[in-house]
Amino acid sequence: MKTPRRGRxxxxxxxxxxxxxxxxxxxxxxxxxxxxxxxxxxxxxxSFLDEDAGDGPAIFVIFAVGIFIIPMALAFHMLLDPPLAVTFVIWSLIIILSSLWLLRLMRGVMFNIAWQRNAREVRLQDFKGKDSDT
Ligand SMILES: [Zn+2]
Structure with missing residues (x-):
């Protein structure tokens, strides 16, 4: 496997x-x-082995679902007044499927942004070299 030349x-x-x-x-x-x-x-x-989008995509998905989808579920229930179980089943499926779809999109976008900016996880070994110099 050849080493990627990132950001070229x-x-x-x-x-x-x-x-x-x-x-x-x-x-x-x-x-x-x-x-x-x-x-x-x-x-x-x-190689994508060392890459990790971290928790960032999940945070964006939580905000998007909480701001846009949960109010729609509440409005659905208040306006149409269906049995609570119907609201629960329909909107649970919508929330789960939209969260998975948004999570895939956000993981892809954040991974690509991190790749282009050559971002990586900071490890303890990165600081050990600095401490030994002083
Ligand atoms: Zn490629």
Missing amino acids: RRLPPVQTGLSGRCPECGEGQLFKGLLSFQESCAACDA
């Missing part, structure tokens, strides 16, 4: 993220399932 090409991260494409070449699939990333790109062999 400037692909639009939102576009490649929303389409679930590789941030390096824009051709290969980023996801191997619903939410998990491939180990590497099938088209350009860029």
Whole structure:
């Protein structure tokens, strides 16, 4: 597996993220399932093993669902006055499916943005070298 040369090409991260494409070449699939990333790109062999979108996508999804979908569920129940079980079943499905869909989109976008900006997790080893110099 060859080492990816990150950020060489400037692909639009939102576009490649929303389409679930590789941030390096824009051709290969980023996801191997619903939410998990491939180990590497099938088209350009860029490694995705060290990449992690973190908790950021989940935070955006929680805000989006809480701000837009929960009020719609409440409005549905107040305006149409169906049995509570009907409201619960319908909106539980809508909330779960929309959350999974939004989470996939946001993971792709945030992964692509992090890739282009060469962001990575800071590890303890990164600071050990600085301490030994002083
Ligand atoms: Zn690629």
